[in-house]
Amino acid sequence: MYSYTVVHVSATRPVPYILGYVDLDVGARVLADVITPDPDRLAPDMRVRLVANSPSDWAVAPVTSGDDSD
Amino acid sequence: MTIVTDDVHVVGAAMIPMGRYREATYPGLAIPPVLDAVADAGLKRTDVETIYCGHSYGGMLVGQRIASQIGLGGIPVVNVENACSGGATALRLAFVAVAQQQCSVAVVVGVDRLSQFGGGTIPLVSEDWEVSRGMVMPALYAMRARRYLHERSVSIETLGRVSVKARSHGARNPYAQYRSEVTLEEVLASRMIADPLTLLQCCPTGDGAAAVVLVSDEVKRRLGTPGIRIRSSVLHSGSFVGGFRPMLRPEITFNSANDAYEAAGVGPRDLDVVELHDAFTVAELVYYEALQLCEEGESAAMLESGASTYGGRTVVNPSGGLLAKGHPVGASGAAQVVEMFWQLTGRAGPRQVPGAQTGLTHVTGGGISGLDHGACAVHIFERS
Numbered sequence A: 001m002y003s004y005t006v007v008h009v010s011a012t013r014p015v016p017y018i019l020g021y022v023d024l025d026v027g028a029r030v031l032a033d034v035i036t037p038d039p040d041r042l043a044p045d046m047r048v049r050l051v052a053n054s055p056s057d058w059a060v061a062p063v064t065s066g067d068d069s070d
Numbered sequence B: 001m002t003i004v005t006d007d008v009h010v011v012g013a014a015m016i017p018m019g020r021y022r023e024a025t026y027p028g029l030a031i032p033p034v035l036d037a038v039a040d041a042g043l044k045r046t047d048v049e050t051i052y053c054g055h056s057y058g059g060m061l062v063g064q065r066i067a068s069q070i071g072l073g074g075i076p077v078v079n080v081e082n083a084c085s086g087g088a089t090a091l092r093l094a095f096v097a098v099a100q101q102q103c104s105v106a107v108v109v110g111v112d113r114l115s116q117f118g119g120g121t122i123p124l125v126s127e128d129w130e131v132s133r134g135m136v137m138p139a140l141y142a143m144r145a146r147r148y149l150h151e152r153s154v155s156i157e158t159l160g161r162v163s164v165k166a167r168s169h170g171a172r173n174p175y176a177q178y179r180s181e182v183t184l185e186e187v188l189a190s191r192m193i194a195d196p197l198t199l200l201q202c203c204p205t206g207d208g209a210a211a212v213v214l215v216s217d218e219v220k221r222r223l224g225t226p227g228i229r230i231r232s233s234v235l236h237s238g239s240f241v242g243g244f245r246p247m248l249r250p251e252i253t254f255n256s257a258n259d260a261y262e263a264a265g266v267g268p269r270d271l272d273v274v275e276l277h278d279a280f281t282v283a284e285l286v287y288y289e290a291l292q293l294c295e296e297g298e299s300a301a302m303l304e305s306g307a308s309t310y311g312g313r314t315v316v317n318p319s320g321g322l323l324a325k326g327h328p329v330g331a332s333g334a335a336q337v338v339e340m341f342w343q344l345t346g347r348a349g350p351r352q353v354p355g356a357q358t359g360l361t362h363v364t365g366g367g368i369s370g371l372d373h374g375a376c377a378v379h380i381f382e383r384s
Helices: B026-040 B062-068 B086-099 B137-152 B156-170 B184-189 B217-223 B251-264 B281-290 B299-305 B321-325 B329-344
Strands: A003-007 A017-023 A029-033 A048-052 A058-062 B008-015 B050-054 B077-080 B105-113 B192-194 B207-216 B228-237 B273-275 B358-365 B375-383
Touching: A003 B137, A003 B192, A017 B137, A029 A058, B008 B026, B008 B086, B008 B217, B008 B329, B026 B062, B026 B105, B026 B207, B050 B062, B050 B086, B050 B329, B062 B077, B062 B105, B077 B086, B086 B105, B086 B207, B086 B228, B086 B329, B086 B358, B086 B375, B105 B329, B137 B156, B137 B192, B137 B281, B156 B184, B156 B281, B156 B299, B156 B321, B207 B217, B207 B329, B228 B251, B228 B329, B251 B281, B251 B358, B251 B375, B273 B329, B281 B299, B281 B321, B321 B329, B329 B358, B329 B375
Parallel strands: B050 B077, B050 B105, B273 B358
Antiparallel strands: A003 A017, A017 A029, A048 A058, B008 B207, B008 B228, B105 B207, B228 B375, B358 B375
16 A cells, blocks of 8 residues: 545545555555554555455555455 | 746736725726836836736636727737636746747736625536536545545644634735635634635635836846746646545646756755745645645645745745735735745845745646646746
């Protein structure tokens, strides 16, 4: 995750929500929703993984020590 | 395309104080500065040969609505939408028209009325993918700010001091939307907009209009009025990048500035005054580096040393910048040139930069996926 922000004012979505720029290992950069119970522990350059976010959407979440090393 | 000429001058400038004019129309905002700028130049309305009008949210034919109400029907009027660079793009088009001798007197007007949206973040292009995912301008700059704090190992206080400086400059500008100073504590304690950017680190939404008059060398000599010469006028568009992009090194501003310096034969150390695109605090710091006012990585030190305020090497945003003066999107590029005209002709009153001879204006902006920014305009001026 290159960078992120917790958005508190938006013209398009209910707030707050977290956006981040994620650089995939294949070289692409995507803007992603970031899901975490603890926004204060987010940091640039931390690894994140793809997670389901509602039946039809996706997001990223910080890789924790319990995760597979993907 | 770079046009090198010393034959185009700004000889008149005017603006209205930025603020919230909820009952105003676009022509109602723009006509006073257009008439004032023409009179300031010592010209008659009928001398105006063409009008370029920058705006983003005024709807169809803003320029014609302005021109027709002041008896200027018939002449070519062009409306320019280029996000935050609209007013500066209108200037660029007028510069080209005069430089290529299509006309000898051109009016540039920038106007927008953001109060029509009632506050909050400005509407972006809803069909854009990132916008559809919730991107708003404060979020984009907040990610840049988060990265800046991370890479530069500086504290949030450094960002806050950008606003403290902007408001101290704006307090001396009767045309600024915010005309009071603020403390660092007030900046950091104001409500969070997009972490780490608080309200007082974001430019206000507001309304405004600004106009300048461009003329040829020949007309300038005939008028015999003070003016400023446009040494270079550069416009770039953003390049799509699908992968990694360093947000602290916005290539569109780097490249635009390099072209502007080269065309003008002027370097960053020659500048007495700069009006740059400080839509959010972090932007000012990033653009110190991109405009090469300091070495890469030295922007925080430049701010903290006082080099960018009165008494320093280059006074950045003597008007208060977008953070204090306000940022009615399409008006800002023109309003920067009004300030530059006043500074370089010694008419800036209590905020005059002593002996200012050479200056630069810079606007960029527009949030669309895959681009650093959509448009960037850089102009370099000198007293003529």
